[in-house]
Amino acid sequence: MKTVNFKDLRFNPFTLFGNEWMLLTAGNEKTGCNTMTISWGNLGCLWGNNDPTAVIYIRPSRYTKKFVDEEECFSLCVMDKSFKKEMTYLGTVSGRDEDKIAKTGLTPVYADDTVYFAEAKMVFVCRKVYAAELQEKDFLRPEPIEQCYPIRDYHTLYIGKIEKILVRDDEYLCPGTSLSE
Numbered sequence: 001m002k003t004v005n006f007k008d009l010r011f012n013p014f015t016l017f018g019n020e021w022m023l024l025t026a027g028n029e030k031t032g033c034n035t036m037t038i039s040w041g042n043l044g045c046l047w048g049n050n051d052p053t054a055v056i057y058i059r060p061s062r063y064t065k066k067f068v069d070e071e072e073c074f075s076l077c078v079m080d081k082s083f084k085k086e087m088t089y090l091g092t093v094s095g096r097d098e099d100k101i102a103k104t105g106l107t108p109v110y111a112d113d114t115v116y117f118a119e120a121k122m123v124f125v126c127r128k129v130y131a132a133e134l135q136e137k138d139f140l141r142p143e144p145i146e147q148c149y150p151i152r153d154y155h156t157l158y159i160g161k162i163e164k165i166l167v168r169d170d171e172y173l174c175p176g177t178s179l180s181e
């Protein structure tokens with residue numbers, strides 16, 4: 001995996017989250033880690049010098065939330081299509097009940113103040129900057145509440161500054177940019 005500048009990336013952020021999904025992972029080598037599949041999130045610029053930023057949304061019931069809350073950083077891994085079955089499993093079963101990572105055979109790499117998977121195609125290493133629970137009173141339309149929160153288990157949103165981006169090959173790079181250069 002090679003580190004790349006966010007300015008050299010080319011992909012569709014809507015389909016990257018919504019169709020390809022990502023693995024959200026946090027933890028440390030001493031106490032371990034947990035991962036879950038996410039498809040809700042945003043990539044963009046915020047604060048600093050138009051800092052590259054990721055926003056993720058975690059429901060209170062997720063075991064991964066404890067790890068994200070306890071760590072300064074989290075990672076977002078984009079996986080190859082061939083891992084769809086594993087991603088469905090990681091997004092259905094809780095790490096509270098099973099050793100999910102061992103069952104999938106994915107390889108955690110503890111580095112860059114966080115943990116990600118050796119098998120990832122692209123990794124965003126994010127440092128938490130802001131976290132807030134979505135509040136019922138702040139919704140301006142009722143539809144998301146009715147559709148997504150029948151038991152009022154509102155997500156916590158986390159804004160992470162993207163500190164490092166690793167890619168395996170040229171797939172997500174702008175034309176004319178190559179890892180081999």
Ligand SMILES: Cc1cc2nc3c(=O)[nH]c(=O)nc-3n(C[C@H](O)[C@H](O)[C@H](O)COP(=O)(O)O)c2cc1C
Nearest residue numbers: 036037038039040058059063064091092093094095
């Ligand atoms: C495609 C897909 C997308 C998901 N997106 C999210 C998400 O954005 N936020 C969230 O809180 N849960 C999301 N989930 C649910 C969690 O991945 C799921 O509850 C997981 O089992 C939690 O694992 P954990 O308890 O080990 O953290 C998604 C699940 C799937 C299958």
